[in-house]
Amino acid sequence: MDFKLTPQQEALKKEFEDFFEAEMKNAPEDWVWGLEGLFNDVGWPFNVYMARKLAEKGWLVRPWPEEYGGCNAPMMEQLIFSDVIGYFCAPGVDPLGVGMIGPTLLAAGTEEQKREHLPPIAKAERFWCQGWSEPNAGSDLASLTTRAVKDGDDWIINGQKCWNTGAHRADWCFTLARTNPEEKRGKGLTFFILDMKTPGVSVVPIVGMDGSTHFNEIYFDDVRVPSRNIIGEVNGGWVITQTTMNFERSSVGVISGVLRALNELVQYCKETTLKGKPLIEDPHIRHRLAQLAIDIEVGHAMSYRCGWLQEKGDIMAAAAASCGAKVYSTELWQRTAFTGIEIMGLYGTVAKGSKRAVLKGQFENLAQITPGYKLGGGTSEVMRSIIAWVGLGLPRIK
């Protein structure tokens, strides 16, 4: 075994670090990490700025083939990139365009679809949102009821989607609709892509408990989509949702972002006296910080193993491991937020913007947004079920 990066990987990592360190100096004063940071009024222009910078460097879509602006970056390089961007809490990589529809098109799109849609993503000129969940179809996505009916060479879509991250910023949307009402569940669904400016598309914000508005509802009211915007086969949309396998899913970016938060929390504890006592002299606090550091190191090792399994093409092991990493990292994230606000005592409740806010109020905010991370992209419970079925071969009762 050898956990060292190769000299080439080290050099690359250094290059990434130098870039993000320099560019994050351009972040707006009250810029915060996470989805809110990507999509709110302060964050969005910076997100676009960073995306274009990354595109110029040729780093936005490194895993993609050269002809679409990438460099076929191997898995471990993707992991290193995610590790660094996570640590610097930097925006720029659209999780839906770069992270989801791009890989889906590469795997399942026609040549024409690739040529039309991949270059604008690679150049950070077109941003995407996902239209999958519905009010009554969350974890049980296949029960969705949005309908698409054929009309000549077009399809007419009607229905309601929700939890659409960044839909208010997105230029395009990828969605699932039922095209065969006779078929149940995954059968009879079709994967569509559509321009958000198409008549009949409307976006309504969903306000999070912290007041953030990165989630939305999307309403489709007689939305006309041409047949050429179907990815894969008509009624064959379900398999298309599962074609992004070869892209990094180690959750390393979450782990390194949590490390950054811990480092700031440790620094705060070193500098702060509360209730007449320096925080770091409290053995309880010392051990809570140490335990977070332990959890982060463990998570980091887990992420690199996930990447390694993916790089080796050990698909089943990688699937179970990355589900584990998703559960682990998002639970750790919330635990870190709680630890932070608990250590801060009354100050832990002060929101960003106040001169009394600690560490720009990021822990106060994290405690409110981290519950969402344990739900989005597959709930912790769905992840555990997949580990049980795929990783441990336990029976799945339908």
Next chain:
Amino acid sequence: MDLDFTEEQDMLRNSARDFLSTECDKATVREIEEGEDGYSPEIWRKTAELGWQGLMIPEEYDGMGMGLMDLLVVFEEIGRNILPSPFLATVALGAPPIVEAGPEEMKKDILPKIAAGEAILTLALTEPSAGYSPDCIELKAEAKGDNFVLNGTKLFVEYASAADHMVVVARTKSGGDPADCITLFLVDSNSQGIKIEPFATTGTDKQCEVVFDNVSVPKSAVIGQVDKGWPIVEKTLKIATVAKLAEMCGGMQAVLDMSVAYAKERVQYGRPIGSYQAIQHMLADMFIRVFTSKNILYEAAWMAAEGMDCDAKLSTAKAWCNEAYKKVAEDGVQVHGAIGTTRDHDMGLYYRRAMAAFPTFGDTGDHREVVAQSLGL
């Protein structure tokens, strides 16, 4: 970066797994546990034939000259199968100080015997204060003519009852930095003035009290330099911690495998209990604990093997695996139901070892403190 074991290590693992499942089934484990010696001399001889005792002993002393990652592989399999034996005491506690710092004459004499399975060793380190730090060492060694005279009590000396020799950690000077006045001696267990008394423990690893009453040892028995023994202890504890962690990870894997297999076959309410989400999610968490434990261990062990500064990483691994094994064992019993609580069932063998491993070479609090200090707290 290469996160796989080598082909040779895979072969070593397979051969260890085959050997243990053949030679040390669970009936044998129970028989050894209940016996006087706490180990099987026959298995001891056979593991020596396989070269295990000499795995990390240099070739010039008849060992295999292999590394810590190889030892880890064997210990993972030992933990997975369970082998009650003075193996850890000998190869990970007794031999390393001699390999590291023993005088040439001592090495020539004792190391080939260890490799051949002819000498059992252990480390007499902890005392009634039950700590692993230098200030816990009170046993006195006083220079008298050509000898040193040892007086004091060592406690939690594993397999002292079986050991031919003990490496004794003694205080040769008082006052000053507690780490700067410690000397290591290789002592014949049959020396006059030594009284060894085993007591029953959770892990059935023959923990002993060893009383030294005016035990005289020659100066040639000193390992390393007088007063400068503590760094040797620290280095030895790293090897021993890796070995213990590997044993723990092997044990966790066994518990997961047993629990999954049982959940698939045990039927209640007309369905295998492994089809119920309550059980599935418990097993999924168990999977995450085993997976994370192994990965942090491998990284820490690799750093130790490479001679890198690994204190915080190794403490991270021990703190994590302590809690992980405890929970995995707890849930393993829960999945098995009442049968898992019985003496006849294998679950208890692992559950007891999870409890025993927890305080060994530092409990979670001890290791959190190391990590806290590494954060500059």
